[in-house]
Structures are given as structure tokens and as C-alpha cells.
Amino acid sequence: xxxxxxxxxxxxxxxxxxxxxxxxxxxxxxxxxxxxxxxxxxxxxxxxxxxxxxxxxxxxxxxxxxxxxxxxxxxxxxxxxxxxxxxxxxxxxxxxxxxxxxxxxxxxxxxxxxxxxxxxxxxxxxx
Amino acid sequence: xxxxxxxxxxxxxxxxxxxxxxxxxxxxxxxxxxxxxxxxxxxxxxxxxxxxxxxxxxxxxxxxxxxxxxxxxxxxxxxxxxxxxxxxxxxxxxxxxxxxxxxxxxxxxxxxxxxxxxxxxxxxxxx
Numbered sequence: 497x498x499x500x501x502x503x504x505x506x507x508x509x510x511x512x513x514x515x516x517x518x519x520x521x522x523x524x525x526x527x528x529x530x531x532x533x534x535x536x537x538x539x540x541x542x543x544x545x546x547x548x549x550x551x552x553x554x555x556x557x558x559x560x561x562x563x564x565x566x567x568x569x570x571x572x573x574x575x576x577x578x579x580x581x582x583x584x585x586x587x588x589x590x591x592x593x594x595x596x597x598x599x600x601x602x603x604x605x606x607x608x609x610x611x612x613x614x615x616x617x618x619x620x621x622x623x
Numbered sequence: 624x625x626x627x628x629x630x631x632x633x634x635x636x637x638x639x640x641x642x643x644x645x646x647x648x649x650x651x652x653x654x655x656x657x658x659x660x661x662x663x664x665x666x667x668x669x670x671x672x673x674x675x676x677x678x679x680x681x682x683x684x685x686x687x688x689x690x691x692x693x694x695x696x697x698x699x700x701x702x703x704x705x706x707x708x709x710x711x712x713x714x715x716x717x718x719x720x721x722x723x724x725x726x727x728x729x730x731x732x733x734x735x736x737x738x739x740x741x742x743x744x745x746x747x748x749x750x
Contacts, residue, residue, distance in 0.1 A: 536700075536711065538727050538728075572671070577705045578704045578705030579704075580704045582704070582731045584743060600665050602731070616709060616729055618728075618745050620666070620667040620745065620747040
């Protein structure tokens, strides 16, 4: 990936927070540090969500509703675009029964408050 | 949208080509003028596709398989990112029976051969 390691490290830090704290501890208030203040998410099977309170509510319902116990995020490619980054990635959710759900995504990353954050987040299922 | 009208016009030209020629006339070779040479698409229910020949095959099968007779694309937001653009949009496919299929998408746009083209294209269904 033709992108500075410092940026990739910043992205990993945010992704780790999502996996460990938001999904692992079901602490959706930590999404303040994952998404920009004016972030938008485009979940499959729903309309776009364009405010952070509703994004928190979405993730709380998704994580508890599906009984998600773990998540991993892997960057497939990341391209710098001005002072932002466009990333293609693969996610894998682990459900309580041990089932793995493969997901692919595109995230438009921006720096906010000195941290790399998800500004636009869209995903879909592989199957 | 805080983006020059000349860029939006270039994006509309490409979107019109997709709707009129690719979908309307089922001419998937016109996708040479829609996607960059190293474009990637992330369709729901499938793995990522990372070469243009396979992207053409995907659209041929999708358009004929679902019997898509029309498409419209509407930009919801577009942000300049360096010399690229990140767009959120809404698509509506018309099927032969008249059924409308609402879709939302994110496209990362780049200029190639003096034309605005889809470089990364991911979408999912609203319902």
C-alpha cells in the first residue's frame, strides 16, 4: 500500500477501538472516537444514517440483535486522496454461536481531533 | 454541494452513459468509459471484482439476469478529496415488470483520459 505507515497506524488504532471497545465491550459511546461528528453510514437493508446518535443506536441494535461477540477489520487497500484516505477492507463478525460473517466495506477516512476517523462507511455481505 | 459545477457535469456525463448505454442498450463495452482501468466493484452477495473484463461480465449478467430495463443515478453528496471525488448516491433500477429497486452507493471518482470515472464502486439495497 502506497501510504505512510503513520497513517496506517492511526487507522489501525481506530479499527482496534471499534473491535475491542465498541463490539467487544458493547460500548457504543466509544463511537465518538471512531466516526467523525458528521459521519454517515450506509448499512445494507436500511436507509443511510447521517447523525452520530442514530449511528450509535444502529450499532447497539446490530451488535445486541445479532449477538455479535467479536469483530476483525483488515485493510485490503488504502489510497490517499488529498488529506483523506479511501480504504477497501474486509470485516469478519463472530456471532455468539461461533458463526463467522464475512463482510466487505469501503470507508472514507478523515482526520478529526488529531485522530483518523470513519467519515463515510458503507458495507455489504459477501454471500 | 461544495464542488465545482464542471466536475459535477463530468460526473453526470459518466452516469448518463451508464444509464443510457450500459443499462438501456445493454452495451457493457461502454463500461470502458465508466470505470477506470484498475477499478474495483464490491457488489452485495459476491466477492470484490478487481478487473474490468470481469466487471463487464458482472454487469451483463446482472442486467440480463434481473431483466433491468432502466436505471437512474442521483448524487446525494460529493466531496473533493485531492484530485478525486467521494460521492454518496442513490440508484433506482427499473425491472421489466415495472418494479423499482432502490439502491444506495458510494463511488470513489478519478479522472482518467480526461474523463471522470468510477474507481471504487460499492452499493447495497435499502430494503
